[in-house]
Amino acid sequence: MPRSQRRRTALTHPEPEDFDVLDILHAMSDPTRMTIVQTLRSTPERACGTFPVDVAPSTLSHHFRVLRDSGVIRQREEGTRRWTTLREEELDRRFPGLLDAIVTAYETSTAAGTP
Amino acid sequence: MPRSQRRRTALTHPEPEDFDVLDILHAMSDPTRMTIVQTLRSTPERACGTFPVDVAPSTLSHHFRVLRDSGVIRQREEGTRRWTTLREEELDRRFPGLLDAIVTAYETSTAAGTP
DNA sequence: ACCGTTGTACGATGTTTGTCGAATGAAAGA
DNA sequence: TCTTTCATTCGACAAACATCGTACAACGGT
Secondary structure: OOHHHOOOOOOOOOOHHHOOHHHHHHHHOOHHHHHHHHHHHHOOOEEHHHOOOOOOHHHHHHHHHHHHHHOOEEEEEEOOEEEEEEOHHHHHHHOOOHHHHHHHHHHHHHHHHOO | OOHHHOOOOOOOOOOHHHOOHHHHHHHHOOHHHHHHHHHHHHOOOEEHHHOOOOOOHHHHHHHHHHHHHHOOEEEEEEOOEEEEEEOHHHHHHHOOOHHHHHHHHHHHHHHHHOO
16 A cells, blocks of 8 residues: 555444444443543534543544444544544434433433442 | 352342443443343343353353343342343333333344344 | 252453553644 | 644553353252
8 A cells, every 4th residue: 555645544434324232332331432422412522632531542542443433423534633523313313312321321320429 | 168058159239329331331232141131121031041042051141140240130049040030120210211222222223234 | 869950150262452652644833 | 844733553461251161059850
């Protein structure tokens, strides 16, 4: 592959009809990734570096890929930034109530867990 | 440890207030375990050996433990049998709508996935 | 007593996963 | 052009995980 052509790997996103519930559940079962999802619910769009998580950049990158590959988030490039959004509508059309039930459950958990 | 005292490990179940969403999501993100859960939705109570999954007995035992430890199922002993039930009410009280959204999503997936 | 049934515990194995550091790429600003 | 910023890929590593075979425990029936 010609090196001059190599851009940062093109962003690929699965179509809603290819979403896999088990992949989505797995993606959401990690605390760091769940924090990302939860954060995105209150902010429409965010750059990668602005999430309140405490991991190395490369680790964060890995988590974004897991979330993107399962269909939970969408990312678009703009300059050096990568903007991230929740695919709420598409998720809800494919799996009604799923995202909301999960995030709500998580928020209940964390709220009750730390008095 | 005195060998004569050793019973089959006592069945322990977490209290609803100790349920962890991430543990539950992880438990549900495996195809074998999801099949177990889905099967339990249509049958009130089942013995371990009667689930339509294709794994070794010891593997099945492992999956039951994961589901039990996260609070998804309850098991009670009766003779040589172990009867399994879904903790639907408790789950729904703790995390409203979660179980239903997940199982429904899974059924949608499998129905659409195999034409 | 003996055997069949039911399901577990343990140890081994290969795979997946979360984590990091270092190197890289692309764009914007000095 | 040089540097800084933003985020990725790669390679490595330890921990967790799904899987199995074997051995074992408890009970029920013969």
